[in-house]
Amino acid sequence: MMTEKRLATFLRREGYKITPQRRAILKAVAGAHDHLTPAALYERVQQAQPHIGLVTIYRTIQILEALGLICEMHAERTSRSYLLKRASEHHHHIICSSCGTVADVTHCGLDSLQQQLAKETGFEIDGHLLEFFGYCRHCQRLKSE
Amino acid sequence: MMTEKRLATFLRREGYKITPQRRAILKAVAGAHDHLTPAALYERVQQAQPHIGLVTIYRTIQILEALGLICEMHAERTSRSYLLKRASEHHHHIICSSCGTVADVTHCGLDSLQQQLAKETGFEIDGHLLEFFGYCRHCQRLKSE
DNA sequence: ATATAAATGATAATTATTATCAATTATAAT
DNA sequence: ATTATAATTGATAATAATTATCATTTATAT
Secondary structure: OOOHHHHHHHHHHHOOOHHHHHHHHHHHHHHHOEEEHHHHHHHHHHHHHHOOOOHHHHHHHHHHOOOOOEEEEEOOOOOOOOOOOOOOOEEEEEOOOOOOOOOEEEOOOOOHHHHHHHHHHHHHEEEEEEEEEEOOOHHHHHHHH | OOOHHHHHHHHHHHOOOOOOHHHHHHHHHHHHHEEEEEEHHHHHHHHOOOOHHHHHHHHHHHHHHOOOOOOEEEOOOOOOOOEEEOOOOOOOOEEEEEOEEEEOOOOOOOHHHHHHHHHHHOEEEEEEOOOEEOOOOHHHHHHHH
């Protein structure tokens, strides 16, 4: 698991300073099970840091993404969403179209396809985005009622 | 190939009126090889329809997407992008991170994975988004120079 | 304890998207 | 060909997300 401390260590190693604001953000990110929009993160962090600016959230997210610690998702189209990456594990998501619950896909088996495509198209492929959409158990029940 | 006429016929069948503005948009969409943002589409359509409003672009895009004639991509993060769908073909994209060129992936072989995941997670999965990122032949050359 | 560069937050600016509404127009019915 | 009707358009404004600017504060290495 990625804890607040590990994230902080990671940032420090990269030369970033650990401010109380950042600590609060890291804690919220580490503790979140679902995906987070900048606005949602803002709300949560405000409990610990009432005077934090939304800008700081955006900035920290940018850093975390650049370091590969969180990844962007496309669950909601009005705003970006982010999710904590388990250390270096390559993985994807299944997103409930109704409630937003996220389940993990730990392996995707796309490496071979990716290699084949690189040959076919001449592209140098260095990554992919894979997301499944559907309805979680709970929302399936609601639909059928 | 999807031509302007076919798209128009499709819209008409669904009860939408074919206005000169829409005709111009359909033509631009059908003629575009790469992906289009609403703003880019706006520019192109203005040659034929100088007084068209950006809003009309947005509205028409919404209709086309609802009918499944175009699909949303995530090439650029600042704005949405769309690409014409070849009729009912399930396919994905490889996007060049440098110039935005798009290559098609005509089959993905994810159906079996999707079924397996549905079992594992209890989700009712009804679709997925798959995009590859990398560098096209041209931009690879530029990078190495 | 202090110097320094990085980080913060207030504010404003930018950009994308959506809502409202009166005027216009494609279409079907005559 | 005319006309009635509902859909469409575009001007305008509103909303929402994101980024830029800059003076002030602060974490960190020394």
